[in-house]
Amino acid sequence: TFRLCCACIFILLLPALSDGGKLLVVPMAGSHWLSLQKVVEKLSERGHEVVLLMPEVSWHMKTSQAYTVKTYPVSVTLEEMDNGFREYLANHLEGLPFPMNILAIYNSSERAFRMWYAQCRDLFSSKETLQYLNQSSFDAVLTDPILICGATLANYLSLPYVFFMRGFPCNLHYDAPQCPSPLSYIPRLFSFNSDQMTFLQRVENALIAFLELVYCNGLYDDIVQLSSEVLQRDVSLMDLLNSASIWLLRFDFVFEYVRPVMPNMVFVGGINCVQKKPLSK
Template identity: 75%
Template sequence: NMTLRLCCAWIFILLPGLSDAGKLLVVPMDGSHWLSMRQVVEKLTERGHEVVVLIPEVSWQMKTTQACTVKTYPVSYTLEELDNAFHEYVATHLKDLPFPLNVLVLYNNSVHVFHTFFVQCKNLFNSKETLQYLNQSGFDAILTDPIFMCGATLANYFSLPFVFFMRGFPCNLHYEAPQCPSPLSYTPRLFTFNSDRMTFFQRVENALVALLELVYCNSLYKDMIKFSSEVLQRDVSLLDLLNSASIWLLRFDFVFEYVRPVMPNMVFIGGINCAQRKPLCKVTHFPMKCDYVVSGSLVIWNFFISGNDL
């Protein structure tokens, strides 16, 4: 798999030479995020690098594996509480609400989900045994999914170089933190559902949403920013935790996004999502009509299904 080899090659940059095995700490995100990262972890292990995956004792997809060393830490929530928070979050996405009501409802549910994972990060730093183990292990770098900032905080805490492996941030942070130019005249913001060819009023809407984005995300990550400042014993901002990442491995394809400038340390690895392939299920109905709205890589389909079998 070319994408998988490319992904591993970029991580090798932060590790010792190919003749010496490096030691990598992996701080993943649960759920589908881990399924893509696991392919990279297994490939790095095959190449002779020592990989330690740091996971909470309560999780969905992150189970122990023989491919690498797994270090767990205790958490204060149950699997049922984790399930309930996610079910509410998913239910919000399925509601057909107009803008800006959809943003407000999604924000309220996102705060609840984010709080659950912020508690997870606090549990990690409260585990003195885990921190002592990490401090004595002599890692060369950290590979992390940064959506909840715990891996970035941990990397800053131990002063280690770190690689982001991610799909994207809310509020355009994956372009804001690396200081990519983001011209509002033709780069539509999330939730506006504009294209890169906007009318004057759509550009005004785009500019207003962009102004609100940082406020939105600062509020969303408020607890984590406060906690990171306490852990690092200095005032940090949202961008402070992100802009020192050595490499950004982005799990989406550049050709599906609107054209925009990116930084040299941003690598698009959209093919990694196809590492685990399965045959498509049998189609039994034919869509007579398909309405769609495209916003970057977001495609919303509305199918009107006929009653005729193929």
């Protein structure tokens, strides 16, 4: 049975023997896109028709012969994006003590997220873009879900969607697929603890997990509200995340803390690394 499954997968990966699908890619700009770009190009090589949806103002995203680019107008300028990122980066490098570092990072993150949410709102305000997407008969959506806009668009188009990502704040990439993450031995982000914690460190870990609920609600409140408006029904952050068909996680399982994972979670660590030429003999 295992050999049969492997043979089927191998056949599907051969462009000459399988029909390509039509894929809508909704990326995030910057370094996130640089990781996803290689995957998009490889999908195109294997016979899939790929359409990249990108704002008119973005970082690093350009046209290519490997895929079709569909742009939509946005109100955010490149200068505003650059300034927001500089502030975000400066807060990470400032070296403030805990919990001041968390508050500074949260405030700059919230401002940056609101700027990107404005681009998402511009997308759903573009009637021409939405008409194009509705008429294009896509088979699925591939998206970096950190800003949730791709998941919202996939729900709007009633399409299955695949996440390609490094991780979420607040442990959402494990909470949404309902993976157990016991606070007794899996440290939370910003705790800087190991998986062998003292009693007080475990208490600290539990407090951080509680505060993360407030943290993430603040970060994603605007996009959840926008999603509810677009989909014309009340949705939660978890509604948008746990409906993903596949989670492609851009890290290696062996470098993470041990925990069960769901069958639709696939670890693809190293997929974004530069492919070097083999050493000469």
